[in-house]
Amino acid sequence: MSKTKPFPPTLKQLLLKGNEQIHPGVSVDCVIFGFHENVLKILLLEVKQANIWSLPGGFVLKNEEVDDAAYRVLALRTGLDNIFLQQFHAFGNPNRSDVTFHQLKFQEYGIKIPKDNWLTQRFVTVGYYALIDFSAAIIKADSYDSTYAWVDVQKIGTLMMDHNFIVEKALETLRTQLAYLPIGKNLLPKKFTMPEIQKLYETILNKKLDRRNFQRKMLGFGIFNKLNETRKGGAHKAPFLYTFNDKKYQKALKDGLYGSW
């Protein structure tokens, strides 16, 4: 009796017939950000056979808009639709597709990918970042039975292929877009404190900020409602809770929430 696992029909079909339905040269990869316990995290999947972590991604169907492929991957992974999703960069290094990773996945089933198989060519991947409500997401493992983890963006190890570079580029994009897209609102819980939004800004900007300056500047935008409630539980004086004033926030983003942080 063979020691290899039975080959799942879906995987076999993917290898042999995938090229009938899948676009031959484009994939999507998603950097899914969530803010949890004052830490900015991204969702990573483990490619078990390769003992390495990767971004959630997928192929693009022949009749599918590339943006829709990203929405599909996100809905599949997180159970969420109506997600804040932004395309940010296409990654097109000719050596980026390392067939070794596919090979490792298939070899557990005793399958060797043929030399000229469609899977062996370079896929140009379109990178998307998503900002999700951490508490609402229900993460699912994929068809390769991967496990997943939310990992602190400041503690990511070596990822598959060019995925570290994709994460860097996503963070760089967040930094520049912080001033004109609703990044704060999409990552923070509905009610948040000034120390929490400061921590989020510090992580994205990758530097410590002065508490007083930050609060003065941030409150100066006039985009928050101060609640008559505080966040209990910390060692310090309980800080006040805020919500975004949506109308003022949208208006302020048009001009830009600029400040030399």
Added chain:
Amino acid sequence: MSKTKPFPPTLKQLLLKGNEQIHPGVSVDCVIFGFHENVLKILLLEVKQANIWSLPGGFVLKNEEVDDAAYRVLALRTGLDNIFLQQFHAFGNPNRSDVTFHQLKFQEYGIKIPKDNWLTQRFVTVGYYALIDFSAAIIKADSYDSTYAWVDVQKIGTLMMDHNFIVEKALETLRTQLAYLPIGKNLLPKKFTMPEIQKLYETILNKKLDRRNFQRKMLGFGIFNKLNETRKGGAHKAPFLYTFNDKKYQKALKDGLYGSW
């Protein structure tokens, strides 16, 4: 004797053997901006057989970085290298590749593109914008013997496929990046007047700006050297010429040249 033109070997090779060297699903399209006589223009090519205008673009070779394909197209068209070039968006609508345009090009040579030819599938195109020194560019027509023109961005007619959408998206990108990328410097001549830079900002932002406010804000950035020279020839009082102070400009872009224009 056939009325059709002799089929150029390069075109025939492209059709029959192109898939051996060309990436099967990704192309590049370039929105090349130049600022000339106070008008922001883009470079367009005429697809003569289709009587329609398009952006300069091209395929990606199998062993070529996608960004390098954009540089190659630009160098080929403009004779310039060392160009300010930014990837800005990937366009992946499943219906974007209209084989009719290819068909029109080939039919002049009496060739019908076979139904399953590699050229007939959807190409996801990666959009790049380039800012060039208008006076230095030497434009070349392409292998389809297209003519070219510099067209005022505010007076572009209907372009091929989704190219109008690509131009819109490029302009939208310029608007948001005006604050932190050296867009002014790359489009303006070495010496320029305040009315000239104001005109450039007005075109990119697509609105009239108040002269006094604009100058106060712009000069407030402290990024210019005022020259002891004026631009002669206008009906009004000759305006002073300025150059960028590169060091101060680079520093200011890091914080952002923000203003609620």
